[in-house]
Amino acid sequence: MGNYYIPAKYLLSHILDVNILDPVKITSKTIEIGTKYSPEFVCTPFKYTLGTLIENIEKKSNILIQAGGGCKYGYYAELQEKIIKDLGYDVIFINLVSQGKTDFKKIYHEFKKIDKNFNIWSSLYYLFITTKMIRYMDKIDNYIRHNIGFEIDKNDFKNTNQEMLNAFLKTKGFFDLFKIYKKYNKKIKKIKVNKPKECLKVGIIGELYTIMEPFSNYFLETELASMNIEITRFTNVHYLLFEKKYKIKKEMKRIKKYIKYKMGADAADNIAHTKYLCDQKIDGIIHIKASFCTPEIGAMPIINKIAKEHDIPVLFFTFDANTSEVGIKTRLEAFHDMIERRKKNEKLLSRN
Amino acid sequence: MDKIKIGIPRSLYYYYFKDLWQIFFEKLNIDIVISPKTNKEIIDKGISMSNDEMCMSLKIYIGHVSYLLDKCDYILIPRIDNYGLENQTCTNFLATYDIINNLFNKKIINYNIDLFQNETELKGFLKLNKILKRNKKQIKIAYEEALKESLNIKDKKMMKNINNLKNKKIKILLLGHPYNIYDEYIGDPIVNYLKNNNIEIIYSDLFDSKKCINKSNILTNSCYFKYNKENIGSILLSKKYIDGIIFLTTFPCGPDSLVNELVMRKINTPFINLIIDDSNILTGFETRLESFIDILERKKIHE
Structure with missing residues (x-):
């Protein structure tokens, strides 16, 4: 997923x-392969990951490793293993989850099978470094996201980040x-940006795979930038792994008016984030998800309701294998024009 | 004290808990209204109210709820999270309460089953005491009696289903979630068609749930969807006796899309996969069912 292969590679190569081979970058061919061998209406991340696995x-x-958790992610691995073996590939497939939970004992045995010298204590040490690495990556990412649209020399942020x-890989x-x-x-904070005081602000929320994999949302963020x-x-790996657990209780309280229970996967988080963004008087919200993502579909009517009450425009995007880049661009441009005009009108009104 | 009236939508949860609910409210002397069998009007209403990507079953559920709006004081919508971590349900079962609560402005009676966090069914019922205006003792007694009787009713149905396995007619396992199999609009046309063609139908939900879940490990070892495990287990329990399997799914069912695909790759009984969406429902299926039955008949003769 995006640049997160770097910490994963770092961790595995040390324990x-x-x-370890670098994962192949996702292209339209990957999606084609994934779609070809997947069941018809499985959610789109399944198709992407299957395509990536086959290309790899x-x-x-x-040796392929597939993790999971949350809604249907936890069950991907078993079916993907079956599909890949049915296609006649002879590979070792390691599944980190079973029956809805991460089974550390099983993982230990699996790793021991691959490498006899596998040592728990040194692995824990490297695991700690890796989590810290993810934290730093996400911190830098957040800064970049706020500023990338206003850089003076193109690609400065991108190159420095790379x-x-x-x-990091050589740490x-x-x-x-x-x-x-x-x-x-x-170094990154020194990069010159030309940021007007009152620029348009947009919040992106949505399903985790689509939001973090830059290809599957067709560089939506760069387009916006x-x-x-x-x-x-909000959603990044650090959030999902560490912050979510203790933040969710507080967030549930804030949106008590709208929902009483967690709705599976990140639906409740996204609703809470919508409320937060609305309270911040942001100019617009973009909700993205892969097609057939059940929890997000359930959250959509509620997100819509909250946004309506606060009078904030929301744009819903659904990504699947057939989504065309041009269509998305047009919709984004229209959305941009709309929020720009809204902002101007607001200014005029407040002046009068 | 004015009497309250509780509405129960005839969809999703209804097919799991109908006996329990009916007996429970009868014992407490509370009136209930059950929405009629799914009809065109309910489906159209459901589709117009819901998000277009929701699964067909949920759309029908929303239709049923909107039918009940002006006919009762409360609507009963439970929330079922899990029966332990390895027995979770579909995320729609987690979210229905909140979706309905935001779509309609209607009072809802709600209880929560979340065994992972120690929220049992009994606890959920006990918390209803204020709305139902009954004390906790009354509720506990009514619940326990209702549970017992509803299990008895299910046992009888299961016995009948298992006896049917010994029938000499062609036997087909109709595999799907009960809210699809028994639905007037989704399952009934298929059931009727099969019955008219002199075929014995074995229902996948009328097997012992615990046995099914234990058995399901043979086909899939990392599955954590309770209802799908039950379905898979029913295949393994009836495999020796049946001639074919019909997988009945609504579009786009999340857990089914993964689990059924895996199962289809592993079994060697003849099967057919029927996916039902909100467009025209039966016409296309008749041809497919006909040829499926033809194959099974020919196979039986050759044996």
């Missing part, structure tokens, strides 16, 4: 004695990681 096998990897990721230890982070944090819009986004 297991295996050769063709690049001669022979440099940092490459440096020797905890202190080293911290030093690298400090260095690039300074090129329209000089500041982007706020």
Whole structure:
């Protein structure tokens, strides 16, 4: 998912004695392959991940690892393993979840099978570094997201970020990681931006896979950035793994008026974020999801209701294998024009 | 004290809890209204009210709720999260209460089943005491009696279903969620068609739930959807006796899309996969069912 392959690669290359290949970048061919072998109306991330797995096998990897959790993600692995084996590929498939929970004992045995020298204590040490790495990545990402639309020299942010990721991969230890982070944090904050005081602000919420995989949402964020819009986004790996657990209770209280229970996966989080964004008087909200994502479909009417009450425009995007980039661009442009005009009208009204 | 009237939509949860609810409210002397069998009007209403990507069954549910709006004081909508972590339900079962609550401005009676966090069915019922205006003791007694009687009724149905396995006619396992199989609009046309063609139908939901869940490990070991596990288990329990399987799914059912696909790749009994959406319902299926039955008949003769 996006750049998160870097921490994953870092972790695995240190705890297991295996050769790790960079994942193939997702292209339209990946999606084609995934769609071809998937069941008809499974949710779209299944198709993407299956496509990626198959393309990686063709690049001669022979061990695949699939994680999961939440709604249907936890069940992807078993079916994907079956599909891949039915296609005649001979690979080792490691499933990190079973029966809805992450089974550490099973993972330990699986890893032991691959590498006899697998050691729990050193793995825990590297796991700790990796989580810290994800935290730093997300921090930098958040800063970039706020500013990328206003950079003076194009691609400055992108290049620096890539440099940092490459440096992360070579991290020797905890202190080293911290030093690298400090260095690039300074460097990124020094990049010149030309940001007007009152720019348009848009919040992005939605289903986690679509929101984090840059290809599956067709670089929606870069597109927005090129329209000089500041982007706020909540969902990232650090949020999902660590913050969600203790934040959700507080968030549920804030949206007590609308929902009483959690609605599966991130639906409740997204509703809470909608409320938060509305209270912040943001200019617009974009909700993105993959097609057939059940929890988000349930959340949509409620998000709509909240937005209506606060008079904030919402744009819903559904991504599947057939979504065309041009269609999305047109809708985005229209949305941009609309929120721009709204903002101007508001200003005129307040002046009178 | 004015009497309250509780509306029960004849969809989703109804087919799991209908006996329990009916006996429970009867014991407490509370009136209930059950929405009529699904008809064109209810479906159209449901489709117009719901989000277009929701699954067909949920759309029908919304239709039933909107039918009940002016006919009762409260609508009964439970929320079923899980029966333990390895027995979860579809996310729609988690969200229906909140979806309905936001779509309609109507009072709702709601209880929560979440065994992972120790929220049992009994606890949920006990919390209803204020709305039902009955004390906790009355509710507990009524619930326990209702549970017992509803289990007895289910046992009888299961016995009949299992006896049918020994029938000499062609037997087809109709596999799907009860809210689809017994629905007037989704399952009934198929059931009627099969009955008219002299075929014995074995229902996938009328098997012992615990046995099914234990058995389902043979076909899939990482599944955590309770209702799907029950379905898979029913295949394994009846495999020796049946001639064919009909997978009945509504479009786009999340858990079914994954689990059924996996099962279809693993079994060697003849099967047919029927996916029902909100367009025209039966016409296309008759041809497919006809040829499926033809195949089964020919196979039987050759044996």
